[in-house]
Each structure stands twice: as structure tokens, then as C-alpha cells.
Amino acid sequence: MKLQVINSPFSEEQVKLLNELLPKLTVEQKFWLNGYLSAPQATIDGIVEEVPTAVTPVTKTVTILYGSQTGNSQGLAEKYASTLKQNDVEVTIASLAKFKPNNLKKTTNLLLVVSTHGEGEPPDQAIQFYDFLHSKRAPKLDHLHYSVLALGDSSYEFFCKTGQDFDEQFAKLGATRIAPRVDCDLDYDEPATQWFSSVQQELIQHTNDTPVPEQTTVVQGKSTYSRKNPFTAEVLENINLNGRGSNKETYHIELGIEGANFSFEPGDSIGIQPENEESLVDALLTSLQFDGQEKVTVFDESLTVKEALQKKLEITVLSKPLLQKISTFTVHKDFSKLLEDDTARKEYIYGRDLLDVIEDFAPFTWDAQQFVTLLRKIPARLYSIASSQKANSDEVHLTIGKVSYETNGRVRQGVCSGNIAERIQVGDTLSIYVHPNQNFRLPEQEDTPIIMIGAGTGIAPYRAFLEEREELGINSKSWLFFGDQHFMTDYLYQTDCQRWLASGTLSQMDVAFSRDTDKKVYVQHKIEEHAAAIYDWLEQGAVIYVCGDEKTMAADVDRTIHRLIEQQGQKTAEEAKAFVNELKQQKRYQRDVY
Template sequence: MQLQVMNSPFNQEQVELLNQSLSTLTPSQKVWLSGYLAAQQSLLDTGSLDSQGGKLPNVSAGQTISKEVTILFGSQTGNAQSLAENAGKTLSDRGYQVTVSSMSDFKPNNLKKVKNLLIVVSTHGEGDPPDNALTFYEYLTGKRAPKLDDLRFSVLSLGDSSYEFFCQTGKDFEKRLVELGGKSLYKRVDCDLDFEEPAAEWLEGVTNGLSEGQGESGTQVTTVAPKAAASAYSRTNPFRAEVLENINLNGRGSNKETRHLELSLEGSGLTFEAGDCLGIYPENDPLEVDMLLSELKWNPDEMVAVNKQGDMHSLKDALTSHFEITGLTKALLKQVAQLSTNEDLKELVSTGNEAKLKVYLQGRDVLDLIRDYGVWGESAQDFVSALRKMPPRLYSIASSLNANPEEVHLTIGAVRYEAHGRERKGVCSILCAERLQPGDTLPVFIQQNKNFKLPENTDTPIIMVGPGTGIAPFRSFLQEREESGAEGKSWLFFGDQHFMTDFLYQTEWQKFIKDGALTKMDVAFSRDTEEKVYVQHRMLEHSKELFSWLQEGAAVYVCGDKNSMAKDVQTTLLQIIENEGGMSSEKAEEYLADMKKQKRYQRDVY
């Protein structure tokens, strides 16, 4: 439809000019123009532009305050990225010119040009930055980092308080930015596994901090929790997925129990890509809950609030579904000590006893804490308010949505061990292994993992290293490549204890090889030989061919245990690059760093 004077607010001359111009534009150019005009109006509404579209100066204390905001994220599983993107949308809606970027994609030399910086970063392993934050972290903490006297910043840090170096990466970033001259526009916020509420409070504080710099009054910020998919269901509103299959993948006599779980997503609207994760909110073992209740002095049916919104549940239900009772953290013990009258507990958490406290935390749970130091609090509400909320468990998805519509498959290793005279069990893994039957339901959500994705070019060769349950995403990868008709070569390294009992999905890999979706597979079964053999040993045996694949542009994926396997595989990969490429160790490091930048070296480790 052409513009006319009668159907538009333009005069005849403007109508003729617009019709002439619009007829020459492509659809994408029209979309861009509409967005540009909307952004201009937004800036006009917030006072950043005058009525002719010119910028208005924003002056505070004699300085011009920029409306540009840079948000950098470092994310291993996708949580920090989702929060950064959500913050970017919120600030964009308020008229700020926002750039959201992974730290690995940000050019460090541009840092000195940034006036308003928001850091959203998780802590990985024992206080380490996530993979896509390493380069920026090393630059910022190195000698080449510039003075940042004109920078205003704030840090949102994600972590797990059960680890000793809780939120350490975020703390490091804040300390270094202050050393370089940066000024805090809002205090650093450290988030535990239940990060939604503190992250929302941080974003509100940041927005008010930016507004105050602009001379605007602080306002309440309404944010929408980031969703992993276009669905009504999310981390904060999980979908009850029906169990279709629950099978033990290990053979009789195995030392392990690995469950293959198939869940229905029918009616959820949830979608995912190969490489994403599924989050499950589990329930605590009923026997564990009963033992805990027997130590408490309150009625199991007494009602307690389980969140800040005041949702009420019975004490038994709260301990079953809403709070973590199988682990202890330093933060929990310090909070309990404030509610307790036990002097020994107060001594344990006092300054100078860090080493003793660290030893106590290992392998103990809430029941141990009560038996050792007594019940805390004057009421059941006091008791549960000290506990950490039940965190979801994330599992790499082991299926392709294209190959299995409205289904999601998981590979879960059952966790059982003894500590301090009691048998201990993994909360979610044992729920799946011992109590979950077909027809039951689980509360689930999709967790996107944009840092673990197949190459866009389906001709790209891929090398996959996944011992044990680390095999899960590669089943998804190969199903997806088979469905899409990908032509690129694929090479899988798998390892476990015994060939006869622990070769997970063996017949499926054989079928993939027969059908051409899998080009090559090498396996290592550590307990079948006198000398233990692991996946990194198989990589070394084929070092020349493996390096040839790298030279052809192959992407390398590693999934599994971060503490030993992932480190050993990376050391081996560097050794292969150094030896087969005739490089120094420094050049091999640069080669691997360049692969990371090209997203040709990706890890999903836990």
C-alpha cells in the first residue's frame, strides 16, 4: 500500500518523496529503517535527543555522562549469558545504547573507550574464569591493561557456595577494575545457584545507578526472566515432563549404573539445539527427609514460607522439594552459627579456623550438622530460612529434537558413596535410578548452552572426546548431523571402565558408523588392561592424523569431568599440536587459543 496524504500524517511533497524512496528498499532495509526510527524515538523520549534528533548533553558534576553501556559476559553453561542479554534488553528499552558481548569476542584494546561497563561472569572449577572469559581476564590482570579513570562499572558474579572460591572470578574483576581507576556505579552482587532474585536486584541497582548519573530519578525496574525457549515454561516455571523410558545402560556386573532417560515434552512448546542442557528440579530422598525430621523438634505438618513471596508449604514438603539438605557450605555454617547456642560451632566458623572448617564441610550434610551441633533457630521457619534453596541439576541433552520430536533424552550416572559412616547418594541421579518410573513426571526446563554448538558449516570435521556420561551430547550431535545430512567427517573418542559392561550406546555408534554419520571411533577401557588406558592415550596414538584434522579446520569438543579428564585432554591436545606441528609450547598455546576464538575448541565440563 502506498502512502497518501489522506492515510498518513505527511504532506504531498513528503508523501511523494517517501513513496519514491520506499519502493527502492529491500525488505531487510525496511526492517532496519523501522528499528532505527524506533530507537530515535526512544532516545527522544528519554531526553537523549532534542526534537530535531540532535544529542542533548547530560551533565553531572561537570562531566558528560555517556548513555552507552557495554555488557561483557563470561559464561560456561549459559546462565551468565542469559542474564547479560536480559540486562541488555532491559537497558535498551530504557533508551540506553547497549552492546552485549562475550568476553572472548570483545577486543580488549577497546576497553579504554568504554564509559559504562557491566560484567556478568561465572566462576568455574576452583576459582577459575570460564573458557570464554580467559583471554579477557588475562589481559585485564596483565601489564597491558590501561588506566580506566573515566570508567563506571558493576559486577554480577555467579557461583556455587559449596566451592571454596565462591564467585572468585567476579571478585577478581572488581578488584582489578578498581586498581585501574574504575568507579563502582553499583555494588558487586554474588549469586549462588538460585540466582534469579539477586540478579534482578542487581539489575535494578545498576539501572538506578545509571539513571542517577544521567540526572534521572531512580525508578523501579520491571524485568522479565530470560527464557531458554519460546515457551511458557522456563527455569522459574518448569514443565512437568512425563517419563517415557528409564533404562540401565550398564551390563550385569558393572561397577557403575548409568540411566538412559527419555522424557516427553509434548504440549510444552520447549525446543532445544544439540549441545543444550536440561535442568531438573529433583526431590530429596524420602528416607533422608524422615531421618532429618526425626532430629527436629517441630511438627512435620507445620507450615513454613519457602521463598520471599511467602508461598507456604508443610515443613516436610519444604525439606523434600524446596531446600537442599545433602550438602554443606561455609555460608550455611556461618548463618547457622548465628542462630545456634553451640559454642563449638561458633568456634569452628571463627576467623583462623578456615582449614578445619574446610575439612568439616567435605562429605557432610544437614543431618550431620544437626547431630554434631544441634538444631538451630527458635522456629521451623528460622530453621529452613538458613538452608539453601534446592538447585536444579543440569544434564547435557543426549538427543536431537529433529530426530526425536517432542522428546528429550538424558544420560545420568548414579552417584553413591560412603562418608563419615553413612551411605551418601546423589539427589537427582538416585531419584532417577531408584524411584522414577515410566509415567512419573519431573519438573524440567531447557538451559541453552551457546558455548557448545555444532559448526554452522556442516562440512566442518568434528572431533568429540567424551568418556563416561560425557558421551551424552555427542549422541545428540550425531543424531543432528544424520538428520541434516551433514557431509563433514566426525571422530569420537570414548572411554569407560570395561568393554563388556560399560560401552554406553555401543550398538548406536556401530549404526552411525555403518550409515556414515560417524567416520571414526576410538575407545579406551581403563580396567581391561594391566596399565590403565584413557581417552588422551588414544588421542596420542593417533596424533599425526588428529593434527591433520585440525589443519583441515576440525572443531574439537570435550565433555565430562573438569578436574582431571578435561585437563589431561587439553594437555594432550597441546602436546599433539606442539609435536606434530613442530611448534614451541608458546606457539602451541597460541594455536589452541586461536581455535577457541574461532569456536573450534569447545568444552562442556562439570
């Protein structure tokens, strides 16, 4: 819009200059100019060369909270906080573990990014806040405006339940939604962006009556590689760590990352973008009676059906939502019964894949395009980094256990682990990216004692921890509990551990090999044996780390730790639970479980 000379205090020459300048100004520059010209005249006259530090007056304050187990929620929260700050919104960002619930009374605008852990449970750092909000102590929140972004995995029955619970409870307490909750699957980029765009419209555009930039690029680190743009890493080494006769196959993988400009710390993970096994894809196409060369559109990309099924779409994991989508394309009576019976459905899903469904419940009425539209993207597989970047600057090491089992008369393999075990050779490449995990970190103070508990591939992050300590010359108290099946064949990284014990990098180690004796001995039994010493370490400020299978090993260890604190600390069960929750709040009980 051009200024008019009539009734204007500007000359024609000034109007011409203004008309040339104004269309070129950004929103932020217009805000600044408005604030600058509104300042007292004496202030303006006094400015000659110094650039004013004052910027656009803040019109909104927003609190962003995150509850994260693997770092996704935290990463998104930090990204959104940065974007809002660039649009002159005053932002406070915090973990749910650090946010005092009583501060809700002082909060006007709240954005919550939270994941769902396990079978519908809050992540560790969100437990106390979750319990508070659902307790009688929760305040009325009529003044609060909020929105929830929920992260989850639709292969679990209670998909995004934690986010849903928070959303419903805020509403019950009287709060008003800024924008509707969005539930995100593992491939969360697009729905999360749409959610944040809706939130931005309310927080910025409607308040300032100015356009909101469609997207603000946030630079994170030096690397240009990410989950959406993975780095192609060469496989430098691929060694089976288990000895001959072992029931397991555990692979030590070394990847070349020169030129990737990755930056990672012990505790972080590497994401690998996998592909489905070609023989499984061929069998699926045969059962579907599809022409593998037929073109379909998947995520706005034109591909052959075979390319889509092999490289883009998940075909090895069944879930209730997927079965519900499939039900619209079949009238098979047994399929309907399966959906109606939760127990039968769970039993059927366990260990089976999409090929089983096609073979068991044909015929179906879909065409190729309709079929591929039902499926989600193949999620990346995350593996804890097993090396220190300080010790191996151009490499990253992983510890990957092969998943293999037989169900319904057919041998199945893990999409990524099976590929690495059966097909990946030295010189081949893998598509990878760094996945930070701020919730699994070495202590900031080097003299803090650490207790590391893991079984099988759960030793991976501790190898990174100890390599880092070795490189930095740290010899403070450290204790490793490791478990596997057999001493002779399954003692992963035994040589490394012996070296660290000899050098003082690792001060104590206890091992449990469950199948070497008639009585099975697991890491939790070793913890019980040393209960008094472990409690003494906790009183000295030690940090406990647990890495491994969530449903068995990590759950058993958690129960053991609660019992240990109850007995050694002479506490009630409730007091022990509160003690453990306090450890989690202080990041003195950290878990990397899967």
C-alpha cells in the first residue's frame, strides 16, 4: 500500500523513498521501526551511531514443556521455542521434571510436547507432573490456554495415551485449547509441523494481526544431515561378537562418518533407515496378486509398488489401527471376530506381519493404490552409540543384536538387524543420522559415582561412557553390572572391560550369565547381592543408568532398586517410590530402554 501525499506531512521525495523501502521490510523490521518511532523524541534525537537494543514489544508469553524418553519431544520443544522467540514471543522452556506444578497458576499459555512410553505410560521425567495433574491437589485452570502435541508409536495399543490423558485433564480442570491436540506416529514431522502452524496462528498472527512466516529454519549443529536427510555411511567393520555355539548373534558395527559433521555424545543414538527384505516383498506381492511394476503414489512420490513396499512402507508390524483400516476391504467373518476380541487380536498380532493377514483373510477388495495408502512409513531403527567421538572422531560404533524367530511356520527377522546380520558386508553403506538423547548422559561433575546396569546389547552406551572417560582420564568411582547367557560365548566387549578395570577407568564390575548354572542368575540378582554398597553409593550422589529390554530386564531391575532402597534405607514402599521419583527428577536414575 502506497502513502498518499494529500494530507500527509511528507514531501513527494520522502513518499517515494518510503514506498521503495516499506515493501522490502520484514515483519520484525516493521515492528522495530514502529517501536522506535514511538519512543520519546529526546531518545530518538540522542541516537546517532549506536544501534538500539530494544526490539519489538513482547505481546505474548508462552511456556513450553516437554516429556521425553528418547529426546524427540525435547528436540521439537526446543525447535518451537526458537521459532517463537524469533517472532518476538517470550518463551520459557522446561522439562516436566524441572517444572514446578504450582507454577501452572501463573501460566497463561502452555504448549506441551509429550511422548508415550511403554504401554501407555508417561516417560520417566513426566511421571510426577502427570500424577500431580491427576490428583486432588491439581488447581483449577480456567485462566490457562494450552495445546498438546502427543508423540507415540501406533504399533502399541495405547497409542499417544499420555498426550491424550494430559489433554483431557487440562480440559477437565477448566483450561481452554489454543489448538486441538495432534497425535503423531513415529514419522512425526508433518503432523507436528501442522500442529505448530495452528498454534502459531493463534499465538502470533491473531495477536499482532501480522502475517506469520510459513516456516522458520532452525539450524541445529553443523551437520546438514538429519532423519529426513540421512548420511550415507560406509560400513568399515561388521563382526559377530558372540562365540561359536552361542544362541545369539550380536554384531559390532563400525561406520565411517568423515564429512558428515556429526556431533554426538555418549548416550546418544544412531538412527538407521532400513529397507524391507526383498524376498518378503516378493512373497507379499504374489499373495496380493499385484504387478510389482505398477505405479503408485506414496508420500507425494511416484514409485512402483515393489519400490514402495521395499523402501518406503512398513510391512512387518501389525497394529490395531492397521487392522481396523484393513477391515473396510474384507467381509471375512473371522477377521471381524478377530477385531472384536482383544485377547485374540493381541495373540494373533504377536510375531506376525502383513503377509500373514493377506494369506489368512483373503480375498480383499483393494487395488494397489488403496493398499499402499493404508501403510505408514518404515520407521528408523535407533541404536545406542557404542563409541566416544573424542576417541573415534571419524567413526561411530554400534552394537546390534539380530532378531530372529519362527511364527506360524515361517522364520522372521528384524528389518534392520536381519539385514545387517545376513546381507550387509564391509564396504556397503547404511543411511544414518544422529538422534540426541539428553536423558541419558554422563554426570556434569566428573567425580560423581556412576552405576551402569545392562544386559546383552544394553552394554552399548556404557562402552561409549567408558571410552569417553578413558579419553578424558577420568578415574572416579564407576560400577558396571552386565548380564547375558553364557560366559564363554556371550561376554560382549570382555577385552575392553578388562582393560578399563586395569586402568582404573572402570573401578568395579559384576557379571551375571544366566545359563551357566542350573539356577538362572540375572543382573538384578547381582544388584541384590550388593544392595548395601549400592545404597551407600546412592547416598554419595551416584547416578544409576539402566539400558536394555524394557518389559523384562529393565522392569526387574526397577523393582529390585525400589526394594533395595526400601530395605537399606528403612523406608516404606511409598517412601521408596518417592525416593526413586526424586532420583529421576534429579537425573540420577536414567533409563534407555526398548
